[in-house]
Amino acid sequence: MNLQKVTFKNKNGQTLVGRLELPANQHPHSYAIFAHCFTCNKNLTAIKNIGRVLTSNGFGVLRFDFTGLGESEGEFSDANFSGNVDDLLAASDYLAASYQAPALLIGHSLGGAAALFAASQIDSIQAVATIAAPSDPDHVKHLLRSSINKINQNGKAVVNIGGRDFTIKKQFLDDLEKKTLSVTLKNLGKPLLILHSPQDRIVGIKNAEEIYKAARHPKSFISLDGADHLLMNPKDSNYVGEVISSWAKRYLQSENPEKLPKTEHQVVASLDFEDGFTTQMKVGTHYLTADEPVDYGGNDFGPSPYEMVSAGLSACTAMTLQMYAKRKNWKIENVEVHTSYSKTHAEDCKDCESSNSKIDTFQRKIKITGDFDDNQLKRLLQIAEKCPVHKTLRNSSEIKSELIP
Numbered sequence: 001m002n003l004q005k006v007t008f009k010n011k012n013g014q015t016l017v018g019r020l021e022l023p024a025n026q027h028p029h030s031y032a033i034f035a036h037c038f039t040c041n042k043n044l045t046a047i048k049n050i051g052r053v054l055t056s057n058g059f060g061v062l063r064f065d066f067t068g069l070g071e072s073e074g075e076f077s078d079a080n081f082s083g084n085v086d087d088l089l090a091a092s093d094y095l096a097a098s099y100q101a102p103a104l105l106i107g108h109s110l111g112g113a114a115a116l117f118a119a120s121q122i123d124s125i126q127a128v129a130t131i132a133a134p135s136d137p138d139h140v141k142h143l144l145r146s147s148i149n150k151i152n153q154n155g156k157a158v159v160n161i162g163g164r165d166f167t168i169k170k171q172f173l174d175d176l177e178k179k180t181l182s183v184t185l186k187n188l189g190k191p192l193l194i195l196h197s198p199q200d201r202i203v204g205i206k207n208a209e210e211i212y213k214a215a216r217h218p219k220s221f222i223s224l225d226g227a228d229h230l231l232m233n234p235k236d237s238n239y240v241g242e243v244i245s246s247w248a249k250r251y252l253q254s255e256n257p258e259k260l261p262k263t264e265h266q267v268v269a270s271l272d273f274e275d276g277f278t279t280q281m282k283v284g285t286h287y288l289t290a291d292e293p294v295d296y297g298g299n300d301f302g303p304s305p306y307e308m309v310s311a312g313l314s315a316c317t318a319m320t321l322q323m324y325a326k327r328k329n330w331k332i333e334n335v336e337v338h339t340s341y342s343k344t345h346a347e348d349c350k351d352c353e354s355s356n357s358k359i360d361t362f363q364r365k366i367k368i369t370g371d372f373d374d375n376q377l378k379r380l381l382q383i384a385e386k387c388p389v390h391k392t393l394r395n396s397s398e399i400k401s402e403l404i405p
Contacts, residue, residue, distance in 0.1 A: 002026050003272050008094035010067055010074070011086045017071035018042060018064025018091070020099075021055045024270035025282040028060030030252050032104035033091050035084070035111030035118075036063065037132075037230070038140055039166055041070035046231035046240075047108065053241025056280050057249075058287045060099065064091055077156065077167035080175040081114065081137050088118035096124065103127070103252050106244060109203060109229065113137045113181060116192075120184050127251040129193040129244045132229050134203050135210035137179040143202075144168060185214040191251040192219045195240055202229035220247065238301075278302070309393075310339040313362055316389035321368070324383045330376065336367040337384075362393065 002022040007015050019042060022028055032054060036047055042063040051061040066084050068076030088105070095102050101124035107115025112133025119128045134140065141148065143159075147168065150157040156169040185192075192215050196208035212221055222243055227236040269290065271279045277298035279290040290305060292298030303311065314337040325332045340363045366384055368377065384390070 002270055006062070006064075006094070006098075008064075008090060010083075010090045012067075012074070014067060014073040016064050016067065016073070016087060016090065018062055021051050021061045021063075023055050023058050023060070023282060023287060024268045024280045026270075028055075028100075029058045030103040030248075031060040031062065031095050031100050032106055032248075033088060033095070033102050033115075034061060034063040035088055035105070035107035035115045036066070037109030037111050038143070039069070039076075039164065040108070040111075040230075041065045043070065044230070045234070046237035049231075049234055049237035050106070050241040050244070052278075052280075053238055054245050056287055056289045057242075057245040058282075059104070059245065062091055062095060062102070077169050080172045081110070081140075081179055082175050084111070084114040085117045085121075088114060089121060092118070092122045092124070104129070104244075104248050107131070107133060109133060110137065110140050113179075116181060116188065117179065117184055119190055120188055125190060126253060127191045127193070127248050128188070129195065129248070130211065131195045131231070131240060132197065132200055132203050132224075133194070133207065133211065135207040135214070136181055138176045139203065139207065140176060141173065144173075148173070181211070182214045185211065186216065188215060193222065193244060193247050194220065195222045195224055195243065197224040197227040197229070199226060200229045218251070306341040310341050310362060313337075313364065313387070313389050313393065314339040316387045317364065317366065317384050320387040321366075321380055321383060325370075325380070330370070330372070332368055332370045332380075334367075334369040338365040338367075339363065 002024070004020045004022070006018050006020045008018075010016050034042075034047055034051060036042060036044060040047075042065050047063055051063055054061050064087075065072035066087050067074035067079045092102050102122070103124060103126045105115045105119045105122070105125050105127075106129045107113065108131045110133070112130030113136075115128055115130060116133070119125045144151070147157045147159045151168055151170055151173060156167055158165050159168050160166075194208050194211055196203075196205055198205045208221060212219060224231075224236060224240065227233065231237040231240065266284055268282045269279050270281070271277075277292040277296070278301050281288045281290055289302035290308060291300055291302040292304050294300050298304075317337045317339075318335045321335050322332055342361050342363070343359065364384070366381065368380060372380070
């Protein structure tokens with residue numbers, strides 16, 4: 001992916017800091033904004049995981065710190081829920097002015113409620129997804145219940161949330177009481193995806209039910225069974241990213257591919273410093289992720305480079321065989337091509353103990369289902385040898401490299 005630090009001003013002129021993640025070719029088909037949870041920030045692992053998955057599927061994703069949190073300016077004690085909504089509007093304006101107006105809005109926990117309010121005010125938003133969101137912003141008061149009386153009496157109080165101290169003022173509580181989602185949901189008029197765990201102990205599953213009932217179709221619900229509120233298990237956040245990506249594509253009117261800038265090459269790979277071996281790729285018009293196995297220091301989020309080369313050989317072989325058979329009016333009901341890569345000793349090596357005597361070997365096994373005699377099968381095996389990728393791998397290839405700005 002391509003990760004950029006971005007800054008923009010909120011309604012009060014304070015600088016908000018975010019990270020904009022772009023796919024490998026830097027030309028996303030759609031832009032999304034992610035609203036983080038109450039007292040969280042843009043660097044929560046779950047948020048980064050969800051953003052990475054969306055980026056690997058061609059989205060550009062902006063995640064930023066709300067006023068007074070993370071790297072953003074302002075005092076958290078002076079912020080409130082309405083301010084979060086305003087920050088989302090500012091983020092939308094920034095994307096529209098600097099890149100492209102956002103089409104997808106995603107919110108986690110209280111950020112989910114803020115996303116719903118903001119979506120009703122951003123014309124470009126075509127779809128909204130909430131994760132573990134409360135059905136009413138006022139729900140967040142239960143996190144502060146032990147300090148509610150003190151806040152009301154003194155006008156403010158220091159509250160410990162998640163091991164950190166935050167000053168909460170009475171104006172924050174008053175603002176929450178003024179915001180109800182029911183009317184907003186009824187008039188939203190945009191596709192809504194609700195994701196929630198039945199085991200969520202911070203925001204109960206009842207909230208998802210209430211949001212679903214209040215919203216109009218098209219609306220969808222996905223149960224995140226077994227997940228906690230913050231999606232601490234990477235499998236849960238990665239799953240959420242894949243679900244949102246697949247769901248949103250049904251509703252987004254993405255940029256016409258013919259109008260998008262063309263890249264010079266068929267394949268673009270992008271790898272940031274902090275991503276280990278997890279490499280985002282744009283292959284033709286498709287988005288893929290390459291990686292290495294965990295044993296090799298990777299995350300196993302995608303096939304390894306040699307597995308991709310092997311995949312090319314398998315696919316080309318299958319296509320070549322079917323194309324030849326159809327031309328001959330032979331019916332191959334199914335062809336399976338199993339390919340694996342390794343380095344093995346050359347058959348005629350003079351010094352088989354030397355590493356230089358090893359050659360790259362692709363072991364290919366072909367299973368053909370159909371009514372064929374031995375001569376036909378022998379001929380099909382010969383045709384497999386004529387697969388274009390096979391010939392490329394067998395022949396000496398030239399690779400020209402240069403640095404580009």
